[in-house]
Amino acid sequence: MTSRLALTAACLLAGSAAFAQLPPAPPHGPMPPPHGAIAFQAGMVATGRVQQWLINPNGEADGLLLSDGTQVAFPPHLSAAMMQMLRPGDTAQVSGWRAPSVPVVRAQTIGANGRSVADQPPMPGMAPPPLRDPGTLVAMSAGGRIERLLYTDRGDVHGVVLADKTIVRFPPHIGAMYGAQLQPGAQLHARGWGTRGAQGTALEATSLGPTADTVREVFGGAGVPWSPRGAGPMPPAAPMMMPPPPAPAS
Known part of the structure; x- marks a missing residue:
């Protein structure tokens, strides 16, 4: 009995030590830079007057066009908050990530009119956004x-x-x-x-x-595509091969 208790205690201690060595859960903080981003610039990356909303086909804003040509990208779930905070003609301050020679800022935080909206990861247990109605x-x-x-x-x-x-x-x-x-x-x-x-x-x-x-x-339709960089017509689709008939029963 004594040896069994000793063995049980040793297992519990080993498990506790292993649990203590597990890394803590990541804190709720800013989103990491996008995969493949070449340069991360902390602080303000772009400041300028908003010229136009960049709308996606679902009718949501997922970006801004500034008057100097800079394009500011953010996820569409921030559309409503962004539209409440600013409008075309306002001056926006943007921090986030930007690759050299690319006129696009992946926004982490956008500020305007004394307010700001940040792209934060979802909280644990948060329900996913509702599906869009294709209708x-x-x-x-x-x-x-x-x-x-x-x-x-x-x-x-x-x-x-x-x-x-x-x-x-x-x-x-x-x-x-x-x-x-x-x-x-x-x-x-x-x-x-x-x-x-x-x-x-x-x-x-x-x-x-x-x-x-x-x-x-542009998605595999019939006919010749509209001059794609001088390439010729798309090759015809390969004929569908029918499976051989089953062998007659002997």
Whole structure:
């Protein structure tokens, strides 16, 4: 009995020591820099007058365009708080992360009008945000002169702002494919799905072209893509191979 008690006590002590050596849970603090960020700048990274909200196709603000061309990116769950704090024409102070030669700041904190909004990680046990209703998206088209390219914080083109301030979004690989045609001053026509609201119009492009008559599907649709960097037509899909018939029973 004595040896059994001694063994039990030794196991408890070993477990307590192992538990004591576990690292503490990370404190609730600022989000870490994005993966692949080249330069982290503490304090103010950008200050300027807000020229335009950058709206995503769901109608949420996920960025700001400053008057000097700096693009400020933040997660869309901060959209309502940002819109309550500032409006176009206000001066914003932004701290966060910025890669060299990329006109995008991944915001950690944005301040304006004596207030500030920070991007914080979710608290333990916090419920996830509700799913978006796809029924709020409508079929849309937009066209005009490209006023500005929109970039990710890695420097990849993932959208444009047209002269009428409409925002056309697409994945970065589409931006790379059509890079020679996506230039400020060039004409662009897009079809896709998005929203129109008081803060702006934005759509996710499913077709692109220099005019309404020359748009082509960008996600594997039929036909020749619109001059993707001089590449030729997309190769035809491989024929579907049918499985051989089962062998007759002997």
